[in-house]
Amino acid sequence: MEQIREHFETNFNITHQDWQIFASKLICQKFPKKSTILKKGETERYLSFIEKGTIRFYIPNEDKDLTFGFIFKNAFVSAYDSFLTQSPCTYTVEAIEDTVLWRLTYDDLQVIYNTTKIGNVIGRKACEDLFLKKSKRELSLLNETAEVRYLNLFSERPELIKQIPLKYIASYIGVTPQALSRIRKRIS
Structure with missing residues (x-):
């Protein structure tokens, strides 16, 4: 408390x-x-x-x-x-x-x-x-690509990447786990 x-x-x-x-x-x-x-x-x-x-x-x-x-x-x-x-x-x-x-x-x-x-x-x-x-999430889904959403998530909330299974992150940014894997390969 x-x-x-x-x-x-x-x-x-x-x-x-x-x-x-x-x-x-x-x-x-x-x-x-x-x-x-x-x-x-x-x-x-x-x-x-x-x-x-x-x-x-x-x-x-x-x-x-x-x-x-x-x-x-x-x-x-x-x-x-x-x-x-x-x-x-x-x-x-x-x-x-x-x-x-x-x-x-x-x-x-x-x-x-x-x-x-x-x-x-x-x-x-x-x-x-x-x-x-x-509001921020809705605007992100409307205005940004999945790769930008992932990069923003990674820079704004690095704890997400460490604590949350990738399948949940993929769903959160609006892509399949396979598409997230491709995004991660591109940016690494």
């Missing part, structure tokens, strides 16, 4: 009193590598902060899964569209490696919004971060 407190103190200047309210609502959950955090069709009940691990978002498919997002430690994570609407999720959320999440339920987050001075700022920041990641 100290990691999330340090993050909030650094980024939000949270008061001791607000932290006490916030901390009293946090639930720590651990997920082993390759475990499902949220299945397609379930409703997202949590906004989480990743203390340790990597999360993958994907659309399950009979032929192959379509990976469309990764989130790393020290970041907020949620199937946010499902969380906001409290309706079933259209994709799956998975822990790629052993993962520790500090989680707030939807109802507890509403309490924090209403009883703390900093709650709305933290909620807004989490929302903005999730939106910016989504």
Whole structure:
């Protein structure tokens, strides 16, 4: 819990009193590598902060899964569209490696919004971060080649290349694993 407190103190200047309210609502959950955090069709009940691990978002498919997002430690994570609407999720959320999440339920987050001075700022920041990641990915898919997407990924998020299986990276940049192999050969 100290990691999330340090993050909030650094980024939000949270008061001791607000932290006490916030901390009293946090639930720590651990997920082993390759475990499902949220299945397609379930409703997202949590906004989480990743203390340790990597999360993958994907659309399950009979032929192959379509990976469309990764989130790393020290970041907020949620199937946010499902969380906001409290309706079933259209994709799956998975822990790629052993993962520790500090989680707030939807109802507890509403309490924090209403009883703390900093709650709305933290909620807004989490929302903005999730939106910016989504927007950047969409624009990349529309404006860049697969090779440029891979190179950007490699320069912006080198941890991805080390932590995530290449088949997930290929899906994320919109190519087959074979095409990714050819891209990697060209640029090496």
